[in-house]
Amino acid sequence: MADLASRITAPAGTPAPKVPSAAPEAPVDGPEETNLVDNTYEVEVKLSDLQNDQESPLYSVSSFDELGLPKAINDGLLAMNFKKPSKIQEKALPLMLSNPPHNMIAQSQSGTGKTAAFVLTVLSRVDLSQPTQPQALLLAPSRELARQIQMVVQTIGQFCEGLIVEAAIPGVISRETGVKSSVVVGTPGTVIDLIKRRQFDVSQLKVLVIDEADNMLDMQGLGEQCSRVKSLLPKTIQILLFSATFPANVMAFAEKFAPNANQMKLKQQELTVKGISQMYMDCPDEKQKYEILCKLYGLMTIGSSVIFVRTRDSATEIQRRMEADGHKVTALHGAYEGASRDALLDDFRSGRSKVLITTNVLARGIDVSSVAIVINYDIPMKGPGDREPDAETYLHRIGRTGRFGRVGVSISFVYDRKSFDALSNIARFYDIDLIQLDPNDWDVTEKKVQDVIKSSRAKADYAPNATSG
Amino acid sequence: MAGSSPPRRQSCQWASPDRSSIIADILVDDRNSEARHKSLLESAKKEHDRVRLEAERVYQQHMQKEEQQRLLEEKQRILEAKRREEERIRLEEHNAAERTRLHALRAKKIELPPTPKEPEPPKAPAPASIPPPVQKVLQAPSLATPINGTTAPQAPPTSTLFGGKKTMITSQLAAHNPFGAPRPAPASQTPATTQAPTAPNTGGSSLGGNATINGASSQTKPGQAAQAAQSAPQPSTPAAPDRYTVIHQNLKILRKFMIDQAKANKALKGRMGDMRREIRKCVGQLTGGVGANRIQQASIINLLREAMGNQVGSAPMDPSTFILEPRNPVQGALHNEHQLPSLFLYLLNIFAKATISQFINEAGARPETADPVGVCIAFVFSDPEFLWRGASLIDILMAKFRIVCPVLFGYRGNEKTEQGRARLGWWKDDGRWVGDQQHMDRMTGLGAGFAAVSLRKFANSKKDNPYPPRHYWAAMARIVNTPPAEMSNTQCVVLRSMIQNFEQKFVEFYGTAAIVALRMCLVDFPARAPQKTPAVGSLEVLGQVLKRDAGLHL
Structure with missing residues (x-):
């Protein structure tokens, strides 16, 4: 399906963009022609004008359709006004969605759609016929961020029937029932508690996402807790690490944490958002x-x-x-x-x-x-x-x-x-x-x-x- | 690799004996014998025949394929032609029906009873995106029923059409009055050559004009018919220059004029910048919630009042350069003088500019933030102190809308062409088109902003609505009536954001008619789209969301 950009690119890379659009849009009836100066035909937009800059983190050729996402998810994206994937989504999603699952370490500038990228992966991996069986765990460094991610999962998944998302943050999960959802978003401390109290069945988890991974894996901070969480999970779990920044020392640990991961990295000077x-x-x-x-x-x-x-x-x-x-x-x-x-x-x-x-x-x-x-x-x-x-x-x-x-x-x-x-x-x-x-x-x-x-x-x-x- | 080598060698071994036999052949004695010559000829001929046969077969096949292709195309062409003809016939039928209806209506309109009240008394010099000539006509319809009387006689077909229509509707739905005065989309009058199929413009989409939707609510058929008639006025309007663009230019001149004035006038310079920044700040502070914006609105009003008082002695100026229609003094109006302080006009312009910018920057990201800004706009522009000759100066704001979001006023364009983009209000920065994300964000914010301005309820207010809901209806109709071939993503995005979060207000104003209109926007319109782009898809999804969240079955 051709979205806006791909349609514009359509003139097939020919470096002759000034070609008048085929039909001289002429057959206008008489009086209209009066205030027309030189537009008896229209000029195609020049490629260079489109800022279809392949380098831009927001540039992407494909549409969400082409990613082969289920319709329910695609509708969720449309309802959120997402029109087409950003670069990280376009590049990382096929890698993350491929089977057998592969680990991923992805770095992309702030505000370029990292959250949506891993949420889409999570939603595609969850089996909705088992709504209360935890299948994906997403970790974030703060309660606010965990709640925000929970909201994003719910919004993108608004048309996915049977999707339950819970936040494993202090004071939210009921002590009586424990975790009863397919997707769990939480902070490491609370998650460890829940697992230890046997209120969180991790046996069927397929994906572990760590957002703000450099912060989460920092040994002076949450690193130890994250390692403990990981040690409690199935060994085959797919691990996805995301952040806008990955200082060198953390990167080394990240590579151990998510072995054999596909990686998308940025250079230091590329980190700032030009907008x-x-x-x-x-x-x-x-x-x-x-x-x-x-x-x-x-x-x-x-x-x-x-x-x-x-x-x-x-x-x-x-x-x-x-x-x-x-x-x-x-x-x-x-x-x-x-x-x-x-x-x-x-x-x-x-x-x-x-x-x-x-x-x-x-x-x-x-x-x-x-x-x-x-x-x-x-x-x-x-x-x-x-x-x-x-x-x-x-x-x-x-x-x-x-x-x-x-x-x-x-x-x-x-x-x-x-x-x-x-x-x-x-x-x-x-x-x-x-x-x-x-x-x-x-x-x-x-x-x-x-x-x-x-x-x-x-x-x-x-x-x-x-x-x- | 180890596996692959031996077979190759083997094949060589097979080949060499062969080759040696050829050599043997050549060397053999009877190689020039006639028998051998013949046998060679024979085999050559065989080979030749085989090749020829094969070639013929392929040729045949190719011809067949081409023939098939041709037939297929022919069939399609015929179908297409047939469809077009059918369309034309339908149109003509509508036309005829409408004309008869029109005559009938003309005949009986005098005996009309006074109609139910409008939800809000729309303002006289209703802004219209169209050149002045039509405008007088527009003005009338806004005043509820008498429309027929006033409009029909002097009016070009448009108004007649609507006049006629209204008589039918009024009895049904009081709320319908806001249908007021939509008129032919200026689309055709644009520089647009794109509008090539202008006449089909209205008809082409079998879902008629503003009229159609209008009618659809009351009685389907007549409505449809009405649409046909609408095509009539089009030729009459086009040549006139777009007044809004002129106003926009005048506002630019005003800004320069103020800067020059400030150089000579210390007092003005001292105040102007601060006032401007204060207004911008206040507009930025607006939030949702009842009474949340009292302080901000009061400070904006105070600043404008201060400017009107003109302590700093800014030069007076004729406001009529910033409105669609010349105005005469009206009895009881606070400001009837032929000039107002330029600082006041300038600040009103700054206020309009700030709100537009707020729509683009804030509502583009979060459309729901448009509403409080719309309230503030209605509040300020309807303030009796700031009316001129009895009517608001909201044309200043609408001129800006016309420039930044032309699709609201019926302009269309192809997003793939330079001129098309220009017509759609696609912004350029440093001579380059802004990216599509940016453009679509802008359009989202402006669509929501337009709805926030035009769907204001003045029923409980003593003030006049500076921009009554019929403008919303008209803008919506202009988009929905786009023939499929001319649909653009921009239109879909604007349409969607005009509707989202405003569906309830819309339905409150127009009742069942609104629901029919929503159906057109969210079901029929996207269904007609030649390409299912995400923008089109998101209209359909909005339909689903309304069904799920508001129980609105379209």
């Missing part, structure tokens, strides 16, 4: 950051926005200030737990609040498609005493915008030597051109922001490819 305009605001001092922050909202069209801060206190203070300025704000950080965290994030997801102020808990994975801007109110740091700039976190943070080829903006605040150095460090690491904004003349800054957005919109569909290997 995100990255800027920084040179603030005269820390105090003025508040005011400058509020001013940003007049510079461009903003749907939702995410503001990353270092401490809970500054989160609360910013919330107060912004609410006074008419914004509806959610502040979400470690001080909240469980269900109240869910409720706060739901406010933001549903659009009841349009500003999310958060600490690093939400840097990864959270997908709210209308996020137009990410503000690094504080530059992300790591290590003892926050001495080192945290490049990975920076990347994941700004990846909350520019989802699936949309335009996004990130603005990082610097106000002293340390923050400036940290940011330039990160910029060097990824080879990014950061554009400076000046808080003194807002007319000028407004113009500049508009221009930057415009120029990166032209690049939005473009970004280097994942070299499959």
Whole structure:
């Protein structure tokens, strides 16, 4: 089936795209011709104009139809307004769906459809005639992310009859019945508990997906728990590891964790999404950051926005200030737990609040498609005493915008030597051109922001490819 | 490999004795004997015959195939021609039926009783995407029933048609009034050569024009007939320039003019940028929920009021360059003067621009966010303080819609051609077409935005609806009436997002007629599509979703 792109490409690669479309669309009746200048026939769109750039992570030739997915799944994709597969979906899906099942380590930029890629694999592998027998396990580093993935499975699978998806996160699975679903999405700790209590029958699991795999397999964090989960599962299970970032040390472990895996990797300079305009605001001092922050909202069209801060206190203070300025704000950080965290994030997801102020808990994975801007109110740091700039976190943070080829903006605040150095460090690491904004003349800054957005919109569909290997 | 070698060698061994026998043949004594010569000739002839026979056979086969192909094509051509003829006959029949009906209606229309009230009293100078001449006509229909009286006489066929229709409908469904004044799709008037089959345009899709849908609700047949009549007005409209495009140009000039003014006027410069950013911020802050946007709406109103007060002394300007139709002073209107402060017009323009941009950027990703913006638009443009000569200035917003989402106004185009894309409002950045994901996102947001603006309920309001629902109906009809050959993914995407999340409002306004219309949009229209693209498929899937979630059986 020919989707838009393939139909456009249709003129068969001939480098003579200016050929007038066959029929001179002529037989228009008389009066109409009057205001026609030179379009007695129409010119085919030039290939070069199409940005059908094979390098783009959103480029793909095939349609979802061609992937041979069951109709119910395909309808789910259409209902979600998915029109055609992104690169990672197009490249990785055939590998993941092939039989006998093969492990996979896949890296792709933020917002390029990784979640949908593994969800499609999971849905294709699940036998819906056994709705309460766990067959796929998906692990994520945070409760929010687990719930988000659960929602994606349910949405794409909305026409799959008999599909049950449960979230194995604290306080959700009933202690009496245990896990009674074919797809389980959870955090490693809760999953281990459930298996140990024999409330989670893992004997028939066919797929294990680990999202944000570099974070999950990091030995200083969740790595040990993930290894324990794996040791409890059938040995034949298909393992899929996904992330936007894979630092070298984690990669080595990942390859052991998922032996003989097919791999899709990115180079370091290819990690940033080109559709995100990255800027920084040179603030005269820390105090003025508040005011400058509020001013940003007049510079461009903003749907939702995410503001990353270092401490809970500054989160609360910013919330107060912004609410006074008419914004509806959610502040979400470690001080909240469980269900109240869910409720706060739901406010933001549903659009009841349009500003999310958060600490690093939400840097990864959270997908709210209308996020137009990410503000690094504080530059992300790591290590003892926050001495080192945290490049990975920076990347994941700004990846909350520019989802699936949309335009996004990130603005990082610097106000002293340390923050400036940290940011330039990160910029060097990824080879990014950061554009400076000046808080003194807002007319000028407004113009500049508009221009930057415009120029990166032209690049939005473009970004280097994942070299499959 | 080890296995494969020996056999090869063997075959060599077989061959060599052969070859040596040929050599032997040559060397043998009687190689020039006549007998041998003959026998060689004989075998050569045999070989020749074999080859010839084979060639003949293949040739025959080929001819047969070609003949078959030709027959097949011929058959198809005939079928096609037949279909077209049938179409034409059906059309003509409709035409005839409609004309008789029309006469009948004309004859009896005077005795019409005053009809039930409209859900909301639509506004007089109803914006119409079409050139001014038609517009007066449009204005009338919006005022509920008297339509017939006002429109029919002076009107080109369109209005007559609708006038006629309405008489029938009104008795059935009060809600029908919003059908107001759809008129022929401007499609044909576009630069479009694409619209080649213009006349069939309306008829081609056997599912008639706005009219058809209209009629379908009340009585199927007449409705269908109506559609035929619709093709009549088309030739009369086309040549006129598209007023919305002119307005759009004028707005650009206004923006430049303001920048120049600001250079000379310090007070203006000091305020203008801040006001602009404040409006943009407020539009961005809008969220769903009752009363959630009171503060934002109030600040926008205050800013516009401040601009209207014109403390900063911006130059006055004639608002009529930004509306479809010239207006005369009306009694009781707050602003009857022939000029308004340019800062006010500019900010109204900025407000419109901000909302359009919000539709594109936010609703493109999440269509449900369009609704609160639509509410705010209706709120601001209907505010009596900001009316000019008794009517809203919403044409400023609609001119922008016309530019960024032409399919709403009946423009069509082929996504594979340069001109087609231009007509569909496919954006260019840096001289390159934006990617299709981006384009479809834009269209999604704008479709939802248009619905959010045009499906507003003013029944409980003292204010007039600046853009009543009939415009929604008309836009929908213009898309659904596209002949299959001219359908585009863009249209499907816009149509889908016009419907999704708005089905309930639509049904509230139009009742059963809305359900029939939805059926046309989500069942018949995609079924006619020559190619089942994902965009087409997602219309069908929306039908399934409505059935599942809203119990709406189409």
